[in-house]
Amino acid sequence: MIELQGITRVYAPSGRPPVHALSDVSLRIERGEFVAVVGTSGSGKSTLMSIFGLLARPTSGRYLFDGHDVTTLSVEEQARFRNKRVGFVFQGLHLLPRTSALENVELPLLYSERTAIDGLGSKALAAVGLTDRMQHTPAELSGGQQQRVAIARALVNEPDIVLADEPTGNLDPRSALEVMSLFRELNRQGHTIVIVTHDMAMAGHAKRVARIENGRIVADRTTTPARERASEAR
Amino acid sequence: MNAIRLVRHSIRAISRYKQRSAFIMLGSFVGTAALTLVVAVGAGAERKMLSTVRQLFGVSSIIVMAGGAHLMGPPRANAARLTLDDIEAIASDVSAVEIWDPQQALPEASVRYEGRTATARVLGQSERAERAWQRTVTRGVFIDETAVRASARVALIGETTARELFGDGDPIGQEILVGNVPLRIVGILEPFGTDLHGMDRDDEVVVPISTMMRRLMNVDTIILAKILVRDPSQVEGAVRDITRVLRERHGIPAGRPDDFTLVSPITVQKMVARTERILKLYLPLVAAIALLVATIVAAALMLASVNERVGEIGLRRAVGARVEDVLLQFVVETSATMLSGGLLGVIAGSVAAEAIAARLHLGQLLPWRAALLGIVVSIITGILAGVLPARRAARLDPVEALR
Ligand SMILES: Nc1ncnc2c1ncn2[C@@H]1O[C@H](COP(=O)(O)OP(=O)(O)OP(=O)(O)O)[C@@H](O)[C@H]1O
Ligand SMILES: [Mg+2]
Numbered sequence: 358m359i360e361l362q363g364i365t366r367v368y369a370p371s372g373r374p375p376v377h378a379l380s381d382v383s384l385r386i387e388r389g390e391f392v393a394v395v396g397t398s399g400s401g402k403s404t405l406m407s408i409f410g411l412l413a414r415p416t417s418g419r420y421l422f423d424g425h426d427v428t429t430l431s432v433e434e435q436a437r438f439r440n441k442r443v444g445f446v447f448q449g450l451h452l453l454p455r456t457s458a459l460e461n462v463e464l465p466l467l468y469s470e471r472t473a474i475d476g477l478g479s480k481a482l483a484a485v486g487l488t489d490r491m492q493h494t495p496a497e498l499s500g501g502q503q504q505r506v507a508i509a510r511a512l513v514n515e516p517d518i519v520l521a522d523e524p525t526g527n528l529d530p531r532s533a534l535e536v537m538s539l540f541r542e543l544n545r546q547g548h549t550i551v552i553v554t555h556d557m558a559m560a561g562h563a564k565r566v567a568r569i570e571n572g573r574i575v576a577d578r579t580t581t582p583a584r585e586r587a588s589e590a591r
Numbered sequence: 592m593n594a595i596r597l598v599r600h601s602i603r604a605i606s607r608y609k610q611r612s613a614f615i616m617l618g619s620f621v622g623t624a625a626l627t628l629v630v631a632v633g634a635g636a637e638r639k640m641l642s643t644v645r646q647l648f649g650v651s652s653i654i655v656m657a658g659g660a661h662l663m664g665p666p667r668a669n670a671a672r673l674t675l676d677d678i679e680a681i682a683s684d685v686s687a688v689e690i691w692d693p694q695q696a697l698p699e700a701s702v703r704y705e706g707r708t709a710t711a712r713v714l715g716q717s718e719r720a721e722r723a724w725q726r727t728v729t730r731g732v733f734i735d736e737t738a739v740r741a742s743a744r745v746a747l748i749g750e751t752t753a754r755e756l757f758g759d760g761d762p763i764g765q766e767i768l769v770g771n772v773p774l775r776i777v778g779i780l781e782p783f784g785t786d787l788h789g790m791d792r793d794d795e796v797v798v799p800i801s802t803m804m805r806r807l808m809n810v811d812t813i814i815l816a817k818i819l820v821r822d823p824s825q826v827e828g829a830v831r832d833i834t835r836v837l838r839e840r841h842g843i844p845a846g847r848p849d850d851f852t853l854v855s856p857i858t859v860q861k862m863v864a865r866t867e868r869i870l871k872l873y874l875p876l877v878a879a880i881a882l883l884v885a886t887i888v889a890a891a892l893m894l895a896s897v898n899e900r901v902g903e904i905g906l907r908r909a910v911g912a913r914v915e916d917v918l919l920q921f922v923v924e925t926s927a928t929m930l931s932g933g934l935l936g937v938i939a940g941s942v943a944a945e946a947i948a949a950r951l952h953l954g955q956l957l958p959w960r961a962a963l964l965g966i967v968v969s970i971i972t973g974i975l976a977g978v979l980p981a982r983r984a985a986r987l988d989p990v991e992a993l994r
Contacts (some may be wrong), residue, residue, distance in 0.1 A: 412909055412989040432986075433913050439989075440911020451906045451993060455607040460600075467600055468911040470593070510910070 358549065359409065359518065360385045364418035366404050366572075378404040379415070380572040388517075391544040392551045393563035401572040402553040403448060406522045409551060410445045411435045440468050444511030446521035448553075450503055452495040458482060458506045459491040465514045481509040485539060501532030508539065512548075519543065521552040525559050537562040597916060601923040611896050616932030618889025619973070623933040623965030625881035627940025628947075630961035633874040635948045637867060643786055644859055649725070650823040653830060654854040655681070655837070656815045673851055675800075677840055678816045685832040687825035692716055692723035693813040695803045702752060702796055703768040709755035713769055713796045715803020715813075723817045731763045731778030734799050742801040746774040749795035750782050767796075772806050774798060823856070830855050875961070886969055889932075890976030893925065897980045904984040905992025917985035918978060925977040926970050933966035 366379040378401045386392055396402050407413040408420065411427060420428045427438060439445070444465075452461050463478040482491055485505040495503050504524060511519050521540070525533035533556075541562055544550050552563065560566045561580070568576040605612045648654075657673035675693055682691050695715040702709050720726070721733045728747060738745050746767065753762045762776045774796075783792035804810055820829045830853050837851050904917055941957050984992050 407990045410909070412993070413991075414988065436908065436911050436913045439909060445909055447906075447909070447993065449993070451902065451909075453903065453906070464907070465910040467596055468593075468907070468913070468916055514911075 358386060358388045358423060360421040361408070362419040362421065364405075364408060364415045364420065366401075366408065366413070367416045377572050379408070382418070382569075382572070382574055384567065384574060384577070386518075386549065386551065388549050389544075389547060390549055390551075391540070391562075391564045393560035393566045394551065394553045394569060395555060395557065395560045395566055396569035397555060400569045402555075402569055403522055404572075405569065406445075406520050406551070406553055409518075410443050410520050411439050412445070436468070437470075440465055440514060441470075442517045444514065444516035444519040446504075446507045446511045446519070446524050448522040448526065450495075450507045452503060452506060452510075454496065455494055457492045457494060458487060458498065458502075458509075461495070461506055462509045462513050464510060469514055471514075477513055478509075481513040482506070484512060484543070485509045499532070501528050501535060504528060504532070504536055505539065508536070512543070518549040518551065521550070523553055523555075525554060525556065533559065594919065597919055598923050601920040602927055604920070605924055605928055608896075611892070612928050615889050615892045615896070615928050615973070616935070618885045618892065619929045619932035619966070619969035620885075620936040620939070622882035622885030622889075622969060623936030623962065624940035624943070625885070625936075626875075626878040626965040627937050627958060627962050628943045629874050629878035629881075630958040631941060631944035632947050633870045634958055635944070635951070637870045639951075640866060641863065644863060648854075648856065648859055649819070650856050651820045651826060652723075652856070653818045653820065653826060653833065654815055655818060655833060656852040656854065657812065658850065658852060672812055672841070673814070673816075674812055675804075677837060678813070678818075680840060681816075681818065681833050681836050684836050685829055687820040687822075687829040687832070688818055689821045690719050690723050690819040691816055692719045692818075693800050693816045694720075695800060695808060695810065695813045697769075697803075697807065700769055700796075700807075702756065704756040704765060707756050709752050709794075711749070711752045711794050711796050712790070713798065713803070713807065715798055715800040715807070717800050720797070723819055726781050726783065728778035729781050731776070733778055734797065739799040739801050742805050743799060744772065744774050744802065744806070745777045745799065747778045747780050747797040748776050749780045749793035751791055751793040752796060753779060755794075769796065769798075769807060772802075774802075826855050826857065830857075878961070882965055882968055886972040889929070889969065890972045893973055893976040894980060897921070897977055897984070900981075901984040901987075901992050902994075904981060905987065905989045905994075908985060908987075909989040909993060912985075914982065914985045918982055921978045921981040922974060925973040929969040929973040930966060933962075933969045936965060937962040 361382055361384045364379055364382040365377070367375050367377055369375040382405065394402050394405060404413070408415050414428055419426050422438075422442065427435070430438060453464070459478050459482065462481050463474070466474040466477060479488070479491060482488060485508050487502060487505055487509065490498060490502060495506070498506065508521070508524065511521070524540070525536050528536060537559055540550055540552060544564075554560050563580065565577070565579045567574055655673065655678070678691055678693050682688050693716070697713040699710050700713045702711050702713070716734070718734050718736045718739050727733060731747070734745065734747065737743070746769070748762055748767070756762065756767065757765065762779065764776065766773050766775050768774070780793070780795060780797060786792050798807065800813070804813070818829070818833070820826055833853060834849065838849065841850055843850065907917055940962070
């Protein structure tokens with residue numbers, strides 16, 4: 358479904374040597390996959406995700422989505438693409454303060470071309486188990502609950518792919534586990550999911566793990582069915 | 592519709608940041624209030640001035656004052672010779688003259704009745720004052736020709752003076768003392784209010800000009816005369832003729848300045864125009880500066896608030912907002928904030944203007960053009976300060992804005 362071909366991303370801060378955050382990355386993800394991208398801090402995971410999500414453009418290379426090159430889309434076409442195709446869970450969450458969980462979740466619908474949007478927000482919140490917290494503001498929610506609001510926002514517009522950057526980074530082990538089970542459940546329902554983590558235990562929940570080092574994919578393997586069954590059984 | 596959803600969302604965003612919005616609102620509030628207040632009071636003062644001028648001074652009147660080269664202000668008490676004979680000569684030599692009324696005055700005389708004393712302006716006038724100055728009596732009778740010929744000891748009294756001396760009692764027929772001269776009150780003067788100099792024109796006593804000159808002051812000069820010509824078109828010619836008659840009678844050689852002053856609708860027009868320039872230009876200028884300062888403050892706050900919201904803009908872009916969606920939101924937020932501040936400012940400014948107008952006896956009218964200007968300027972500044980930086984942020988790659 359999505360395919361990166363020879364993607365390079367160079368940051369060139371003025372006056373300092375350029376940083377090759379991604380070097381010649383090629384990666385293909387099919388519908389229904391659950392991929393974990395792992396790597397140490399600074400290895401280029403977030404950069405990779407922002408290119409997947411069309412939040413930034415690669416310096417070179419091609420990004421094909423259902424066979425179409427999306428790097429050549431206009432600025433407004435990219436906005437439309439992000440709205441319809443992608444659900445992004447940001448590393449820093451970025452929930453609107455003083456705004457109810459429901460309104461946060463409904464934010465992508467505000468910019469959607471859909472007309473029938475009633476009930477989608479509460480449906481997404483129900484999917485992450487927050488039916489009883491819809492009117493709470495982020496400040497009134499726990500870290501794990503905030504994370505789930507962010508996930509519900511990524512799901513609300515029924516995207517083709519959910520991208521989550523460090524969704525368990527700031528959570529205690531219990532909440533982290535809950536969030537990972539949620540992703541597994543969503544994947545089981547058919548969502549295509551890519552998460553970033555530097556925690557191998559979390560990566561173990563995914564069906565496929567891609568390791569990135571210094572902006573290059575150095576390993577890419579599909580987990581054994583046994584392991585997958587074991588994690589399902591937990 | 593999509594846009595309506597977005598507008599509603601933007602309005603809700605304002606109420607989420609009450610304090611921030613309130614401070615920005617305050618800027619447009621102060622600016623608009625100042626502008627509305629100043630322009631309202633200025634316009635009221637202007638209307639008051641024009642109506643008083645019209646009241647004092649019809650389109651076909653000329654005032655002859657003793658003493659040279661002064662336009663406005665009370666006549667000079669000890670100014671050079673202007674006599675009843677001068678005015679009578681004008682009346683007989685200048686054919687355009689229809690009515691003439693000489694005047695002599697004591698600016699502050701003490702007026703007594705039994706135990707009470709009041710200070711009033713005492714005017715000596717002829718029986719023609721009623722027509723010349725368009726001021727009659729509300730009760731009793733005006734001074735008549737016989738009284739003027741006989742220097743009769745009679746007086747008309749203004750309402751303020753009457754109240755001070757008689758309270759609720761009836762002054763007509765009573766005897767008051769001006770200096771040591773007893774005067775019998777025959778009429779109550781029509782109320783006038785305050786004049787251009789802020790003087791209460793109801794604090795007045797009017798006596799026959801002859802009584803004034805002979806019995807109260809012992810002078811043979813007058814301070815001014817009001818002359819009405821038959822038709823407004825005759826004013827200019829009459830001014831020329833009066834000047835010639837008076838210069839001749841006063842023996843002023845050519846090249847020397849007049850020892851009298853003529854005030855005609857033409858000179859009044861010039862004076863009004865000068866005052867109007869002050870009211871119409873300088874006052875609004877002051878108000879505009881207030882508006883400018885207030886909107887700069889609002890703009891700075893707006894700018895700071897948008898800079899704080901770059902991340903929010905990045906988020907909106909990341910979930911699919913187009914640049915124009917972000918712009919619409921900021922235009923709505925900014926205009927709604929500035930508009931409500933501005934409307935409150937207009938209300939506050941008008942209320943304050945109303946209070947001032949009531950104290951100064953000015954008419955009141957909402958200066959809607961100034962109010963509109965204040966609101967429009969606020970909104971434009973808001974848009975420049977709020978929407979332009981928002982647009983810059985919206986054009987960044989979402990990751991850049993989110994950082
Ligand atoms: N805007 C930028 N300007 C310059 N260099 C940048 C910029 N963003 C990222 N980098 C560099 O690119 C490299 C990859 O960054 P990236 O954020 O993708 O890492 P990461 O794997 O997500 O790290 P972490 O696990 O800490 O989130 C890093 O070396 C970083 O310093
Ligand atoms: Mg990262």
